[in-house]
Amino acid sequence: MSAVMEPGEHYRVDFERLCGDLPGARTPWVRRRREAALARFAERGFPTTRDEAWKYTDPGVIARRAFAPAPAAAPVPAPEALEPFRIKGLDCHRLVFLDGRLAPDLSDVGALPPGVVAGGLARTLEEAPDSVEDRLGRYAGDEDNGFAALNTAFLTDGVHLHLPPGAVLDRPVHVLHLSTGAGDGTVVHPRNLVVAGAGSRAVLIETYAGLHEAACLTNVQTEVLLGEGARVEHYKLQQEGDKAFHIADTGVYLPARARYRSHVIDAGGRLVRNEIRVRLDGAGSECVLNGLYLLGARQHVDNHTVIDHLAPEGTSREYYKGVLEGHSRSVFSGKVIVHPGARYTDALQANHNLLLSENAEADIRPQLEIYADDVKCAHGATVGRLDPDALYYLKSRAIDEDAARSLLIYAFANDVLDRLPLEPVRAYLERTLTARLLHGRKVEELI
Amino acid sequence: MLSIRNLEAGIDGKPILRGLSLEIGKGEVHAIMGPNGSGKSTLAHILAGRDGYEITGGEVIYEGRNLLEMPTEERAREGVFLAFQYPVEIPGVSNIYLLKAALNAVRKHRGEGELDAMDFLKLVKDRMNLVEMDEQFLYRPVNEGFSGGEKKRNEILQMAVLQPKLGILDETDSGLDIDALRVVANGVNALRGPERSLMLVTHYQRLLDYIVPDYVHVLAGGRIVKSGDRGLALELESRGYGWIEEELREGA
Structure with missing residues (x-):
């Protein structure tokens, strides 16, 4: 390897080496898009804090490091290693990806309604690339975001969920993206594509997790395309290892009366970015973005949301809460743009943070841009500490300091979990998060 | 059971209690009356253990122990209960959850086992009847969205569940209409007994029509300046607090 290589240059070298083996390599349009994306990445590079959208999250620590593609043959973990990420009581179609590639032996998709696809995107690109030609990349973030461009260049695998018009998926699809953490400095580029035809319904649950403490990078991109009146419920449970980098970009397209609800839960990772861009492009469409982050040590989590109201009578609701300990830091950016013609838009946004340490920091950036009449837009944001009056009140009721604090923290976070419609997911998170948040302390005894 | 001797305390360097002394025996009901700003609520919170007060002199002995040294x-857990003048709202923590956590903490301290869910619910529902509270309040977040009267009833419910040895009621009558006052007072009266002492902190005599005290004390300028029986409360009602302050000035 040359010592004078520009930062990021090794990605081109890796690309030259790997591109013949990446999925869809024989399909001209796939190859053209990969090359265009790589060229875009070469031109833009990684974002820096000089980019407005990355002001509070410095990707330099990723940019400076030469992440190598994870080996194609990931070590297959023992089944019990997956247990902590199983959601008890959830009857689901299960897909497991190891280091970015579908692991059929660990997956259990089961029976699907006619015409429904729930599998690996790599397989689609190999066997039926034409079925996704006009969809893949349509709402990608490649143009503005070097990470997204890199994802398109290297995209290996990810979930491909396709629902024909009117299809109703009764059982949720649970996708476990697992980093086996073979070593520091590896990168995977998961790519997910959800196409939900008019009037269709589906629930997608994604878990991102690491099996080992490795400084690896997960650079994921997800596109969610709904048809008219379609409804998609999307959970993302981010439980990466403590040293992991997780950069995610999600683009969502909503035509008339479509509804997309997202629940992003961040518990793991060293540096995490969840970008969600939603285009409400048809009358009466609706999006809900909920989030909860529970951070400690030196974790940094950035939730970056952009909601474009392009059509009348759209509704958007954002509700993010975070609990921060140690030297952790959170960023919430909520941009809502009500474009001309998007009359009767109804947009609400809230972000509340509970700081448990002097050294934790929460940055909040609400941005409302309104270019239409007759709209309702509001936002609320708080950064606070545990209420001393509430602590005193609880202690005066015989509850000790530790338990009182636990109870108040639990109540703060549980408010978001209470909004999760799927009971097994809620219960799973309550178990895992409560234990993490309270260091396994006394709330368990109180319940 | 409670002995307050020459208690001096303040906040932010400002003295509030200036040598307050008071003896409360087992099973007695004492009313502490006084003008606004005399230190009534400060006394209640110092006894309950609120942070932020500086104790500069005196002592408080509760059941033979130094109360001020106890967390x-x-x-x-040792049986001191303060019914707050302004009960705190705690979003996300349900009333039943708080009651259960509190009762179990007290029972554990006494060396008793935790109540099982059925017995606990039976006990709570029984105590709710005492203050005429609907069961739905159990499942609502503590005090959140409660009316003034509902909050005060909730305080008495907690007291009824925890069965303290010393109940301190801080301005429990404030903000209550006459019906709510009657309900709250009935609840408190039902808790009177030879093993339970009560301290009623109030500005107005009105509460004492319903909860009749054994002793009445006037707190002014950070000290108990006059003690008597119920007649003193009635005199305060007809004459106000001005004459006491005058007497004090003459005596000085």
């Missing part, structure tokens, strides 16, 4: 929760 807040230990006082509660």
Whole structure:
């Protein structure tokens, strides 16, 4: 390897080496898009804090490091290693990806309604690339975001969920993206594509997790395309290892009366970015973005949301809460743009943070841009500490300091979990998060 | 059971209690009356264990122990209960959850086992009847969205569940209409007994029509300046607090 290589240059070298083996390599349009994306990445590079959208999250620590593609043959973990990420009581179609590639032996998709696809995107690109030609990349973030461009260049695998018009998926699809953490400095580029035809319904649950403490990078991109009146419920449970980098970009397209609800839960990772861009492009469409982050040590989590109201009578609701300990830091950016013609838009946004340490920091950036009449837009944001009056009140009721604090923290976070419609997911998170948040302390005894 | 001797305390360097002394025996009901700003609520919170007060002199002996050295929760476990003038709202924590956590903490401290879910619910529902509270309040977040009267009833419910040895009621009558006052007072009266002492902190005599005290004390300028029986409360009602302050000035 040359010592004078520009930062990021090794990605081109890796690309030259790997591109013949990446999925869809024989399909001209796939190859053209990969090359265009790589060229875009070469031109833009990684974002820096000089980019407005990355002001509070410095990707330099990723940019400076030469992440190598994870080996194609990931070590297959023992089944019990997956247990902590199983959601008890959830009857689901299960897909497991190891280091970015579908692991059929660990997956259990089961029976699907006619015409429904729930599998690996790599397989689609190999066997039926034409079925996704006009969809893949349509709402990608490649143009503005070097990470997204890199994802398109290297995209290996990810979930491909396709629902024909009117299809109703009764059982949720649970996708476990697992980093086996073979070593520091590896990168995977998961790519997910959800196409939900008019009037269709589906629930997608994604878990991102690491099996080992490795400084690896997960650079994921997800596109969610709904048809008219379609409804998609999307959970993302981010439980990466403590040293992991997780950069995610999600683009969502909503035509008339479509509804997309997202629940992003961040518990793991060293540096995490969840970008969600939603285009409400048809009358009466609706999006809900909920989030909860529970951070400690030196974790940094950035939730970056952009909601474009392009059509009348759209509704958007954002509700993010975070609990921060140690030297952790959170960023919430909520941009809502009500474009001309998007009359009767109804947009609400809230972000509340509970700081448990002097050294934790929460940055909040609400941005409302309104270019239409007759709209309702509001936002609320708080950064606070545990209420001393509430602590005193609880202690005066015989509850000790530790338990009182636990109870108040639990109540703060549980408010978001209470909004999760799927009971097994809620219960799973309550178990895992409560234990993490309270260091396994006394709330368990109180319940 | 409670002996307050020459208690001096303040906040932010400003003295509030200036040598307050008071003896409360087992099973007695004492009313502490006084003008606004005399230190009534400060006294109640110092006994309950609120942070932030500077104790500059005197002592408080509760059941033979130095109360002021006990952590807040230990006082509660040992039977001190303060019904707050302004009960705190706690979003996300349901009333039943708080009651259960509190009762179990007290029972554990006494060396009793935790109540099982059925017995606990039976006990709570029984105590709710006492203050005419609907069961739905159990499942609502503590005090959140409660009316003034509902909050005060909730305080008495907690007291009825925890069965303290010393109940301190801080302005429990404030903000209550006459019907709510009657309900709250009935609840408190039902808790009177030879083993339970009560301290009623109030500005107005009105409460004492319903909860009749054994002793009445006037707190002014940070000290108990006059003690008597119920007649003193009635005199205060007809004459106000001005004459006491005058007497004090003459005596000085």
